[in-house]
Amino acid sequence: MNVRAVLTALGSAFAIYLGARGLVWADGMPERPGLMVAMVAMYVVAVALCMFADARAQPRTTAVIDEEESISLLTPGPGGPARLPLWACVLALLAAVLVPNLTVLALTADGRSTVSGTWYVGAIGLLMAIVMVRRRPWVAWGGIVLLAAALVVWLGPLPALALGLVGSTMWVLAAQLLVNSLDRASRDTLRLSQLQRAASAWRAAQLGRQRERRIQVKRALAVAGPILARTIEQAGVLSESERGEARIAEGQLRDELRGARLLDDGVRAELDAARRRGTTVSVLDEGGLEGLSDSELAVIRAELTAAVHDAGSDRLFIRASTDPRIAVTIVGRSASGGSLSEEDSVDLWREIPRPV
Structure with a gap:
């Protein structure tokens, strides 16, 4: 099982858990249960679309080593990286606005700070972490800002921090660091493979040149060997025909070189x-x-x-x-x-x- 499948399974499990928290009313029945169920449904749909909606993927055959075009292990699509479509980004931001505010309106005043009443804090944090993994960092951080604004308006700054805003922010930050780390590892791996191919090509070229030089040396010995041996035997005193052969051998050597x-x-x-x-x-x-x-x-x-x-x-x-x-x-x-x-x-x- 690869990294993408593991993270998809974990994200799906967390989304189901957080959605179930919004439907378990152990702290009391909300004033508008239908609205609460609708918000949970909207959240689940937004998570599913942001997790599985695909964009046009960069083919593997044209992968480029670049800060913005690196092969990722996280995003879906046959080649990666697949950025989240714009319409899904709009849906995620819409969920970040509607789910917290309408959930608060569906609850009683006492139930707004309960465990089941603040399910949307972790839920929107998880949704924005998925958006971050799908390579929309500005959208993800924008969703966290919208969530924080809703919490501050309805609950106040300190309760907002105590009820999960810090954790949701850390999820998004961890997702960004993870994506950046994997992208850096992918770029380094791609660069290393290119260097290995270049080294292999250089070594093959060197071996080819060595073979060519060995062949030239063998030809040179075959051409000049006999006349050199004859020259040594005669102490440089050669007949006219032998001098002619030596000149021909010299020309052949020059040709080879x-x-x-x-x-x-x-x-x-x-x-x-x-x-x-x-x-x-x-x-x-x-x-x-x-x-x-x-x-x-x-x-x-x-x-x-x-x-x-x-x-x-x-x-x-x-x-x-x-x-x-x-x-x-x-x-x-x-x-x-x-x-x-x-x-x-x-x-x-x-x-x-x-x-x-």
Whole structure:
């Protein structure tokens, strides 16, 4: 049984008890018993409506951490928090005005300060506590003020305090403190769950980066390991072909470090073939491919593979663009007139668009 069910059961039991007190006339028959019964009935109806009348609830799926929008364990509704409807607030205030005053009018002068004659003091206090739990604090305190005014007018200040006004006020205050405490606990729990999700996401991202670094290290060892071992064995004295392999291995390592998201087996094979043809290749990823799915990256890599395969330039510059429309830019330059700085040395310009 949850907190809401327990509090609902307790509130219902207290309301029935207090209503029964108004119908048990052990201290003498009231002057207007019909009016007394009507006030008890009005009170019971007001309690029932304030306890069970529902307002539009905030869905759980859109819960927001906010001072006014926190998940509550007390209020009814599928998602909470459900504030008491305005019409029910008006009924509660109407009960706070009519029940004390008409109950006093239904009693004799001697019966107004008896146990059965002051049943409405605790009854209105309980009703306002329910209103407080239903997130209408100003209405609840307004009802207590109306109750206090009626008691002071009919009984006087000191008798009003002695006959239960202090207890009713404490009920409403305790209800407000309870609601505020549970709201604070709900907000803290929600914040903690968000922090846990953020920590889990961060840890998952770190594990992904660690796996990616391990894969890159393995590739680096596979590419550069043999030529490094050969270099050590030969004390740095390498043949011309071995120097060429070392340069190719260096380029492959740079590709893995500077543009890993651009690479797959097909792209690596074409870059290796281009280098063996004598082409100088530079690959750079500036973060422009972040957020793309694996299928979108596969499309971009396939176009990049075809572009490198068809390229005949002396130098290839491949850059992952941060432009919102262009994913990868490929520039090829060849010697023209003995200088690569001339404008006509650019013989390839290709842009791979981002997948739509």
